[in-house]
Amino acid sequence: MVLPAAPFAPQPTGLERLLAEVINPGLCVACGACLGLCPHLIFLDGQVAAPDPCGLTSGRCWDLCPVAQRGGPGAAQGPIGPVLGAWQGRATARDLEGRAQYGGVVSELLALALEQALVQEAVVTAAGPRGAPQGLRVSGRSGVLGAAGSIYAGGGALGELNRALAEDACHPLAVVGLPCQIQALGAMRAHPDYPQTLERIHLVIGLFCTMNLPWRGVRDLLARHGVQAPLSRADFPPPPAGIFQVWSGGAYHELPLDQVRAISYPGCAGCADLTSEGADLSVGACEGKPGWNTILARTHAGAGLLELAAGKGLLELEPAQPASLEHLNQAAIAKRKRAAAWSEERRHG
Amino acid sequence: MADVSKLIPGQKVLLQGNEAIARGALEAGVALAAAYPGNPSSEILQTLADSAHSAGIYVEWSTNEKVALESAAAASYAGLRGMASMKQNGVNVAQDFICNLTISGTQGGIVLVTCDDPSGVSSTNEEDARFIARVACLPLLEPATPAECLSMMKLAFELSEQIGNLVVLRGLARLSHTRAGVVPGPLPESKRRPRWDPSQRWFTIPVVPRHQAMLDKLAKAGEIMGAAGVNYYDGPQRPELLVVASGSSRLYADEARRMLEAGERVGILHLGATWPLDQELILEHLARADKILFAEEVDPHLEGGVKSIYAQHVRELGIKDFFGQDTGHKPPVGELSPSRVAAALADILGLPWQEVDPAYQEKAQVAQALVAPRQVGFCPGCPHRASYWSMKQVLAADGREGIVSGDIGCYTLGVLPTGYQRVNAVHCMGSGPGIASGLGKLRDQGFGQPVISVVGDSTFFHAALPALVNARWNNSDYVLVVLDNSATAMTGFQPHPGTGATAMGQAGTVVDVEQVCAGLGLPYAVVDPYDLEATQEALYDALQIGGGLRVLIFRRLCALVQNKQGGHPWSISVDPELCRGEDCGCHRFCTRVFRCPGLVFDEATGKATVDEVVCVGCGVCAQICPAGAIKARPKEATA
Numbered sequence: 007m008v009l010p011a012a013p014f015a016p017q018p019t020g021l022e023r024l025l026a027e028v029i030n031p032g033l034c035v036a037c038g039a040c041l042g043l044c045p046h047l048i049f050l051d052g053q054v055a056a057p058d059p060c061g062l063t064s065g066r067c068w069d070l071c072p073v074a075q076r077g078g079p080g081a082a083q084g085p086i087g088p089v090l091g092a093w094q095g096r097a098t099a100r101d102l103e104g105r106a107q108y109g110g111v112v113s114e115l116l117a118l119a120l121e122q123a124l125v126q127e128a129v130v131t132a133a134g135p136r137g138a139p140q141g142l143r144v145s146g147r148s149g150v151l152g153a154a155g156s157i158y159a160g161g162g163a164l165g166e167l168n169r170a171l172a173e174d175a176c177h178p179l180a181v182v183g184l185p186c187q188i189q190a191l192g193a194m195r196a197h198p199d200y201p202q203t204l205e206r207i208h209l210v211i212g213l214f215c216t217m218n219l220p221w222r223g224v225r226d227l228l229a230r231h232g233v234q235a236p237l238s239r240a241d242f243p244p245p246p247a248g249i250f251q252v253w254s255g256g257a258y259h260e261l262p263l264d265q266v267r268a269i270s271y272p273g274c275a276g277c278a279d280l281t282s283e284g285a286d287l288s289v290g291a292c293e294g295k296p297g298w299n300t301i302l303a304r305t306h307a308g309a310g311l312l313e314l315a316a317g318k319g320l321l322e323l324e325p326a327q328p329a330s331l332e333h334l335n336q337a338a339i340a341k342r343k344r345a346a347a348w349s350e351e352r353r354h355g
Numbered sequence: 356m357a358d359v360s361k362l363i364p365g366q367k368v369l370l371q372g373n374e375a376i377a378r379g380a381l382e383a384g385v386a387l388a389a390a391y392p393g394n395p396s397s398e399i400l401q402t403l404a405d406s407a408h409s410a411g412i413y414v415e416w417s418t419n420e421k422v423a424l425e426s427a428a429a430a431s432y433a434g435l436r437g438m439a440s441m442k443q444n445g446v447n448v449a450q451d452f453i454c455n456l457t458i459s460g461t462q463g464g465i466v467l468v469t470c471d472d473p474s475g476v477s478s479t480n481e482e483d484a485r486f487i488a489r490v491a492c493l494p495l496l497e498p499a500t501p502a503e504c505l506s507m508m509k510l511a512f513e514l515s516e517q518i519g520n521l522v523v524l525r526g527l528a529r530l531s532h533t534r535a536g537v538v539p540g541p542l543p544e545s546k547r548r549p550r551w552d553p554s555q556r557w558f559t560i561p562v563v564p565r566h567q568a569m570l571d572k573l574a575k576a577g578e579i580m581g582a583a584g585v586n587y588y589d590g591p592q593r594p595e596l597l598v599v600a601s602g603s604s605r606l607y608a609d610e611a612r613r614m615l616e617a618g619e620r621v622g623i624l625h626l627g628a629t630w631p632l633d634q635e636l637i638l639e640h641l642a643r644a645d646k647i648l649f650a651e652e653v654d655p656h657l658e659g660g661v662k663s664i665y666a667q668h669v670r671e672l673g674i675k676d677f678f679g680q681d682t683g684h685k686p687p688v689g690e691l692s693p694s695r696v697a698a699a700l701a702d703i704l705g706l707p708w709q710e711v712d713p714a715y716q717e718k719a720q721v722a723q724a725l726v727a728p729r730q731v732g733f734c735p736g737c738p739h740r741a742s743y744w745s746m747k748q749v750l751a752a753d754g755r756e757g758i759v760s761g762d763i764g765c766y767t768l769g770v771l772p773t774g775y776q777r778v779n780a781v782h783c784m785g786s787g788p789g790i791a792s793g794l795g796k797l798r799d800q801g802f803g804q805p806v807i808s809v810v811g812d813s814t815f816f817h818a819a820l821p822a823l824v825n826a827r828w829n830n831s832d833y834v835l836v837v838l839d840n841s842a843t844a845m846t847g848f849q850p851h852p853g854t855g856a857t858a859m860g861q862a863g864t865v866v867d868v869e870q871v872c873a874g875l876g877l878p879y880a881v882v883d884p885y886d887l888e889a890t891q892e893a894l895y896d897a898l899q900i901g902g903g904l905r906v907l908i909f910r911r912l913c914a915l916v917q918n919k920q921g922g923h924p925w926s927i928s929v930d931p932e933l934c935r936g937e938d939c940g941c942h943r944f945c946t947r948v949f950r951c952p953g954l955v956f957d958e959a960t961g962k963a964t965v966d967e968v969v970c971v972g973c974g975v976c977a978q979i980c981p982a983g984a985i986k987a988r989p990k991e992a993t994a
Contacts, residue, residue, distance in 0.1 A: 044940035050752035057751035
């Protein structure tokens with residue numbers, strides 16, 4: 007007797023599917039959530055690759071991938087997620103000037119958390135020897151300063167977090183990440199086979215993000231404009247600037263925004279999160295106030311750290327301006343709409 | 356190999372076919388022998404090299420087969436006897452020279468030995484090099500036994516001098532490596548003094564009269580070989596079936612006839628001289644049988660030749676039935692065997708034939724199931740495994756669908772799982788960089804894939820250099836990776852220009868790969884493939900540069916040579932506490948993906964472990980273990 011085919015065959019949820027649905031179609035945003043878990047996924051020069059089939063039908067690489075796990079139109083708590091307090095601020099220390107992004111709040115908070123032993127190591131993104139961003143573990147202020155500032159390119163930093171979590175250690179960790187990475191952290195904490203994420207990640211600082219760029223695309227674009235990598239910092243100034251600002255070797259350059267958009271990660275288009283809604287603290291640019299950050303305290307841990315920094319005089323803080331928050335809301339709503347439209351378009355081919 | 360110059364004349368000894376060829380050459384007074392190693396021919400030159408000092412002759416491993424034959428021709432022009440030996444592929448390399456040499460002619464006796472490899476057991480192709488006899492109108496001898504190897508080598512040299520042309524002797528893999536009794540003859544008592552008479556000039560023009568002279572030489576060779584007794588008939592006066600056979604197939608036919616107890620019905624026409632064919636002899640035997648079967652290996656050389664003779668004489672011979680490749684009685688591919696010939700005989704004669712006893716077959720199947728499946732693979736510690744590992748990793752990370760153009764050597768195994776199937780094309784010696792050179796010129800038409808060409812250090816000198824000059828000249832964009840294991844490892848560790856050693860054991864001059872690259876103006880770097888991280892960084896960077904040919908030399912001594920020179924430094928072990936086994940995140944990464952035979956998966960414990968008998972201690976696997984479970988400790992510390 008020939009048995010009929012099984013009415014439903016479980017779909018693989020491992021590397022094979024990650025390759026088919028995320029990596030091979032070019033949707034990977036190099037967050038690094040799949041890296042450092044196994045030897046099959048590697049990261050070199052800003053790009054994730056899988057040289058060999060792993061042969062398993064399920065794996066955390068799929069479970070943790072924020073692109074693979076994208077669901078509905080977004081969280082229910084409003085366009086910028088849960089907020090205990092909204093601030094605008096900047097670091098008072100002068101050693102961050104010109105190195106950190108905007109007001110240097112992220113660097114200062116991270117340095118403080120390390121100094122106060124709230125965490126023992128922090129996973130951040132910094133330029134590697136080739137100029138490509140990559141995950142890095144820092145354990146003090148000098149390390150934080152070395153990684154300060156953004157170059158807007160995917161660095162797979164969560165791979166470094168996975169490596170840290172795989173070690174036989176129990177010290178607390180902090181993570182700084184983009185919305186995609188904060189989403190992946192949420193999946194890590196919820197994963198039944200990843201209990202150490204709950205135990206060891208004590209601080210999550212999220213960044214605001216409208217889109218991110220693949221390093222190799224950035225490097226090629228820079229080369230076309232005669233700019234030598236590595237970059238020390240980059241920024242998207244608010245509209246209507248229409249430019250991408252980069253600092254390289256002390257020199258400043260402007261690249262046309264449309265050319266930069268053209269190389270951005272296609273996978274970013276489906277992201278509905280502007281402000282890293284799952285973080286303890288979210289930090290981004292403060293519109294209309296250059297050199298300052300907007301800070302959203304989302305958890306008591308985040309609010310407590312902010313309070314501590316302010317109390318020590320490390321941060322100059324003001325309540326966020328309603329107009330600025332409204333603008334952030336509108337931008338977040340627009341990102342959600344774009345993501346919904348993109349997802350809809352993909353669903354219907 | 357043994358010094359065969361010291362064999363005692365008249366005293367029967369066991370000799371390998373290749374050793375007998377070497378002894379035959381010495382008895383014929385060969386003064387210069389040259390070759391490029393290639394199985395199954397390699398032992399011929401090694402035997403001569405090991406006999407060279409006592410025999411007072413010159414023997415060399417040449418950079419390639421064409422140069423080897425040209426060196427042999429030099430001896431001939433100086434009035435001495437010279438020879439070149441090679442595998443079937445080598446005949447292709449030497450062909451251009453052969454096809455001109457046959458027109459210009461020769462002075463001292465000169466013999467080309469080709470050892471063909473039916474089934475391509477140690478080759479990238481299956482080829483019948485007898486074609487060269489037809490193409491270049493050269494006399495062809497095919498021995499069947501080591502004794503005939505010796506005697507036919509002597510005949511070949513004599514014949515060459517009598518007609519003033521090159522003579523070809525064709526061996527086969529089975530004959531090359533078969534040992535049988537041989538009775539050596541005396542070595543020449545005197546030596547010739549080399550001198551090229553300046554009034555003698557050797558060239559091919561005017562072409563047409565010289566072409567005619569070449570044909571006349573071939574006809575004369577036919578007469579001499581016909582009288583030499585190398586062709587003979589063995590069987591009943593009027594056989595029901597005549598088997599026309601040459602080489603090892605003569606023995607197979609004889610054995611098949613015995614197995615079938617068909618001695619009264621089957622006759623064998625043994626052809627030792629197979630080009631030109633002895634028309635008179637063949638007509639005589641065609642007239643005595645109505646059924647004719649051909650037994651020969653690879654191409655239907657005899658089958659075509661005999662049928663051609665028959666076609667000219669069909670009126671007097673009448674209707675005959677021919678059996679061979681055209682009728683499916685001789686396989687068109689693969690090695691022949693007594694069983695295959697017996698099957699053909701049985702079919703033609705209507706005899707029952709069973710290759711294997713069913714009871715035996717049944718037991719064999721049971722036994723077969725007990726034997727662990729094995730795959731051809733790199734040796735434990737082979738630097739090529741590490742090299743291909745790095746190429747695989749880097750090309751995947753590069754993400755532009757990189758292509759690896761392969762070449763000939765141990766590293767040809769890169770086409771198999773042992774090399775992660777990372778090689779996209781393999782053809783002949785030196786073709787890898789040539790193909791890469793072409794790919795690297797398709798950039799303007801949109802070919803964006805990076806290209807790596809891999810060549811071994813010996814292949815680099817054999818045939819890669821013209822392709823490299825071509826790429827340099829035309830600014831082709833690719834990365835040449837020289838897999839420098841400082842040995843011609845696949846064929847038995849013969850020296851090559853990069854090692855500086857010579858066949859006769861004297862120091863030659865090292866031809867340095869780096870200096871060659873520098874001389875060509877090529878940027879190059881040297882890395883140790885055992886250092887995976889450094890190798891991968893260097894390769895990735897080299898791929899990103901673009902714009903022209905650049906060279907990476909992956910230098911690490913062949914693991915087998917290293918084992919003979921004190922071994923590797925590490926003692927490898929697996930910490931079972933750290934080994935992830937089959938868990939998510941590894942899934943037997945070292946034994947399933949890396950696949951060094953020194954690592955085995957212990958099904959009982961569900962962990963990897965080291966096979967201490969097989970592992971050589973290269974330490975590469977310790978770099979790929981994601982859990983740090985594979986430990987490499989200095990051997991001294993663990994002794």
